[in-house]
Amino acid sequence: MKRVTLALCAAVLAGAASTSAYAADIQRGSGIEVCPVDELCLYENWDFNKDTHDARVLSTYKDIAHLDDYNFNDITSTVYNDTGRIVRLYPHYDYEGAPVTLVPGESIDFKDANGNFNDQISSVRFMN
Template identity: 35%
Template sequence: MIKKLALALPLALTAALAPAAASSAAPAAPFEEIQGHGLDACPAGSLCLYEHTNYNGTTDSTIVVVTGTINDLHNYGFGDRASSAYFNEEPAADRFYLHTDTNGKGEHMRFFPGKKLPNFHKVSGYTENGEATHVWMNDDVSSVTIR
């Protein structure tokens, strides 16, 4: 009887702990990194940040497909690297905000559904206090928020 209990106890503990281990798995990242170029490379319903101007031109390069808020793009190896963007979504969607600092801080620009921006050189944006201005966002995007 003791042998049976000794064998059954580890199995019971494993079964009891399995759901806890599964639920403690890290949540899916709010982005996916792909290679490509052009507007057609951006999946529907996504904001795509391109490594180079003109949507990576004619050369396949890094595209970050954003699906949620990212407080620090540096944590994913893409901080201060975006040079163009496309929000491939219908008008009913939320707005994305691209920020020069982490955690949704710093100068920013609003990205409405359908917006295309072939380069981030001196674009219309806002100061951290919400005042309209021209901002230099090329290779300076550090976080993305959704509102």
């Protein structure tokens, strides 16, 4: 019985480790429609990658302390929050610096709204 319990605990821990390893997915495309439902999307270019259909889009529903882990540090030009949660985007790793806050359903094109934040995002945190 102890061996079965130990094996079951190991399997549960292995499953938890594999699911927690996922934090983001990167795809190529343009437009809001490439953003998966219930995820935050960071677009490499302005206007949701409008003029560059093969540009990258990072999508996530989890905190990311280092966007550099996904080769997406200081690259974001447009964001779309398709989650039901408030999200904060930070200019430095580990959620440091004055953030930009997005409410559910909000998008920001940094070319138009806040050029100071264009290509400056280094970490992402979900607030609720």
